Amino acid sequence: MPDPFRLGVRVKPGARRDVVGGRWDGANLVVAVAAPAVEGKANDAVRRALAEAFGVRRQDVRIVRGERGRDKLVELDPAPVDARERLERLLGG
Numbered sequence: 378m379p380d381p382f383r384l385g386v387r388v389k390p391g392a393r394r395d396v397v398g399g400r401w402d403g404a405n406l407v408v409a410v411a412a413p414a415v416e417g418k419a420n421d422a423v424r425r426a427l428a429e430a431f432g433v434r435r436q437d438v439r440i441v442r443g444e445r446g447r448d449k450l451v452e453l454d455p456a457p458v459d460a461r462e463r464l465e466r467l468l469g470g
Contacts, residue, residue: 382456384464388423388447390414395422397430398467405448406467420444423451430467432457 387401392409399407410422420440428435433453443449453460 380456381452381454382460383441383450383452386423386427386449386451388414388419388449390419390422390447395426397426398469400468404468406464423449427451427453431460431463 412422
């Protein structure tokens with residue numbers, strides 16, 4: 378079983394639609410979500426969007442750090458075998 382995969386994300390709540398892709402500050406993946414940043418709604422939307430982008434279940438996506446901020450550290454556990462390649466594609470590289 379692969380080790381957990383961690384990645385930094387920058388969240389943009391209140392977007393027109395949910396979109397995963399692009400870079401923020403060099404290395405962080407941008408996750409735009411339509412949900413507002415109230416009562417954990419944006420965090421739930423981030424977990425859903427990342428689960429879909431990486432092909433994992435929503436419950437396999439955990440916010441490790443940054444629950445209340447826009448910059449978060451997210452863990453995929455178990456991680457898909459191609460997690461690093463998917464991240465590179467999403468970052469635009």
